[in-house]
Amino acid sequence: MRVGIACDHAGFPHKAPIAAALRADGHTMTDYGTDSTDAVDYPDYARLLGTGVRDGAVEAGVLICGSGAGAAIAANKLRGIRAALCHDLFTARQSREDDDANVLCLGARVIDADTAVALARAFLTARFSGIDRPARSAVIPNVVARAQLPAAYALWQILLQVGGVLGPALAGLLIAGVGLTAVFALDVLTFVAAFAAVLRMAPVPPAGGGTKAGLASIAEGLRFLRSRRELLGVFAIDLNAMVFGLPRALFPAMAVQVFGGGPTTYGLLAAAPGTGALLAALTTGWVSHVRRQGRAVLVAVAVWGGAMVGFGLTRTLWVALVLLAVAGGADVVSAVFRNTILQTSVPDTLRGRVSSVQIAVVTGGPRLGDAEAGTVAALAGLRFSVVSGGVLCVLGVLAVAWRLPQFRDYRTVTLDPECPTPPVPVDAPSPTS
Numbered sequence: 001m002r003v004g005i006a007c008d009h010a011g012f013p014h015k016a017p018i019a020a021a022l023r024a025d026g027h028t029m030t031d032y033g034t035d036s037t038d039a040v041d042y043p044d045y046a047r048l049l050g051t052g053v054r055d056g057a058v059e060a061g062v063l064i065c066g067s068g069a070g071a072a073i074a075a076n077k078l079r080g081i082r083a084a085l086c087h088d089l090f091t092a093r094q095s096r097e098d099d100d101a102n103v104l105c106l107g108a109r110v111i112d113a114d115t116a117v118a119l120a121r122a123f124l125t126a127r128f129s130g131i132d133r134p135a136r137s138a139v140i141p142n143v144v145a146r147a148q149l150p151a152a153y154a155l156w157q158i159l160l161q162v163g164g165v166l167g168p169a170l171a172g173l174l175i176a177g178v179g180l181t182a183v184f185a186l187d188v189l190t191f192v193a194a195f196a197a198v199l200r201m202a203p204v205p206p207a208g209g210g211t212k213a214g215l216a217s218i219a220e221g222l223r224f225l226r227s228r229r230e231l232l233g234v235f236a237i238d239l240n241a242m243v244f245g246l247p248r249a250l251f252p253a254m255a256v257q258v259f260g261g262g263p264t265t266y267g268l269l270a271a272a273p274g275t276g277a278l279l280a281a282l283t284t285g286w287v288s289h290v291r292r293q294g295r296a297v298l299v300a301v302a303v304w305g306g307a308m309v310g311f312g313l314t315r316t317l318w319v320a321l322v323l324l325a326v327a328g329g330a331d332v333v334s335a336v337f338r339n340t341i342l343q344t345s346v347p348d349t350l351r352g353r354v355s356s357v358q359i360a361v362v363t364g365g366p367r368l369g370d371a372e373a374g375t376v377a378a379l380a381g382l383r384f385s386v387v388s389g390g391v392l393c394v395l396g397v398l399a400v401a402w403r404l405p406q407f408r409d410y411r412t413v414t415l416d417p418e419c420p421t422p423p424v425p426v427d428a429p430s431p432t433s
Contacts, residue, residue, distance in 0.1 A: 001124060005047035006032035008042035010070070011064025011108040015118045018062060023118045027124065030058050046074035046083075053102050054080040061103040062120050067252035068107030071400035073374040075103050076367065078110055085370060087111055087173050087270060090163070091192055092119040096126035110252045110266050117182065125184070139204050141343045145290065147155040153339040154284035157277070157332045224350050225357060231345055233294065233407020234338050235361050237400050241301045241334070242365030245308045245327075245393035247386045249370035259317045267319055276325030280332040293337040293408030298397050300334035303327070305393030313388030341410055 004020055007015045014032060034040045042065040049061045065071040068085045075083035083103035084095030087110055095101040102124040106116050145299045174183045225231055248270070255266035258261050267329040290296050307327035314320050346354045369389075377385035401408045 001060060002030065002058045003027045003124065004030045004032055004049050004052045004061040005063075006061070007034060007047040007064035008045055008066070008109075009034060009037045009039050010066035011042075011071075011106070014106065014108045014113045016063070017113045017259045018117055018120050022062075022120060022124070024123075025121065040343045042071050043074040044356055045079065046071050050075045050078040050081045050083070050103065054078055059102075059331070060124060060349065062106065062123075063103055064106045064108055065109060068105040068254075069249045069252060069370075070376055072103075072105040072249065073371060073378075075105065076371055080207050082367065083399075084367070086119055086123065087115075087266065089119065089122050090167055092127040092246050096123050098359070099367065107252050108257070110263050112263075116174065121180070138368065143204065149340045149344060150287040150290070150293075151285070153336045153343075154281060154287050155398065157281040157284070157338070158337055160281075163324050164400040176246060220350070221351070222357075225354055226345070228345060229404050229406040230294065230341060230410045231407075232352065233400055233404040233410075234297075235357065237297055237301050237334075237397065237407070238338060238361055239365050239368075240360050240396035240400065241331070241393055243368045243372055244389040244396060245301075246366055246369035247312075247373040247389055248366070249373050250377055250382055252329055253300070253377070254386075256326045257319065257382060258315060262315070265317065268317070270325065272321045272324035273328030273331070275329030278328075280324070280329030284332070284336060287333070287336050290337070291411045292409075293341055293412060294407045297334050297337045297341070298401050298408060300330045300337070302394055302397045303330040304334070305397065307391045308390030308393065309387050310390075312383050312390060340412075341407075344412070345410075 005019050005022075007017060015031075019031065024028050030052065032052060033045055046063055049058075049063050052058045061075075063071045063075055063083065068087070072083045072085040075081050081103055082099060082101045082104050084099060084101035085092070085105045085107070086092040086095055087107060092104065095104070101123075104120060106119060108116070111119070140152055140156075141149060171183060174186070251269045252266050255261050255263075255269055259269075261266050304327045306332065307323045311320050311323040311327070314323070342354065342358060368370045373385050375390060378389060380388075
């Protein structure tokens with residue numbers, strides 16, 4: 001692969017080891033500078049690298065500055081650039097697989113050179129998975145009884161959170177013990193096992209047959225989505241939380257400037273939401289008994305926004321970690337009910353297409369949130385960015401509840417737990433109170 005690499009003066013020490021490792025892996029490297037630790041402006045090098053990716057001179061890029069946040073914001077100003085700030089293996093792979101990122105941004109003052117090399121390798125070996133995720137999400141209602149869908153999506157959240165929290169930790173231990181090559185070989189073997197399991201599955205075609213792929217098929221899905229306001233509420237509330245209430249791009253700077261720490265403090269901040277999400281996912285047995293699922297989502301997102309307000313106001317690290325964990329737990333509850341509303345409100349023939357829109361929202365929203373948080377922080381400061389984002393998130397909840405009553409009042413229909421999920425007619429009314 002043709003890979004570009006660029007940095008500012010703070011990122012310069014990491015550039016050479018990353019470039020050497022990627023060349024050893026067989027990549028063709030293009031160096032866009034800088035070439036020393038003399039002070040330079042990172043937006044200049046973000047623009048050079050981004051232009052190379054945009055114009056096709058290179059297929060992907062690695063961009064390094066002090067925290068990584070500024071470089072990501074600068075690169076994302078270029079049309080066609082999808083720059084992702086990553087500081088662990090999970091986000092490095094996810095940004096490529098789920099978000100189709102084409103520029104990896106790293107913070108040299110947050111991670112060491114060995115970690116940066118591992119992240120660059122993980123980023124470049126990952127592949128976009130925006131096709132299979134909608135299919136996996138859409139098939140669940142065909143194999144699980146409707147009354148059990150909240151529990152099924154809770155189990156899915158457990159899977160995601162265990163992978164997100166324990167996966168990078170296990171990978172780090174294995175890399176230290178047996179080396180990077182052996183870890184990637186093990187990754188290949190696990191994928192082979194997964195493929196073998198999928199091949200043994202019986203086909204699960206949509207009820208009534210599928211629709212031929214094409215622009216007309218996409219337009220049909222979007223028309224249906226526009227006609228169902230409870231579904232618009234699912235996407236609107238999620239975008240509200242991710243754009244205004246997800247200041248993860250600021251975590252590296254906050255670790256240093258607000259909490260007086262360094263890489264360890266950043267690691268704790270980054271891990272806290274996932275830890276809270278994992279704990280919440282493991283205790284979601286109660287979700288099957290909640291009928292007013294629209295209101296449950298609104299409450300969960302309001303808790304998320306309130307936790308972010310508290311996080312922005314505190315200067316005590318342990319309080320910040322607790323608030324981030326609460327936010328992560330609220331996010332899991334919201335995700336369980338949003339998935340349930342989505343999959344039970346869409347006819348089987350359209351479920352995959354609507355799930356694709358959901359994937360676009362879930363993966364694109366955080367990128368918008370990074371840009372929003374970084375821009376406000378540059379204009380008004382770190383803490384103002386976090387607090388104002390949390391406040392706007394809560395106000396957004398109130399706006400969604402007011403403007404989309406079909407979503408606010410959405411409730412489940414009581415069914416026999418053993419009955420399979422019935423197909424939803426295209427013109428079915430919204431199940432509101």
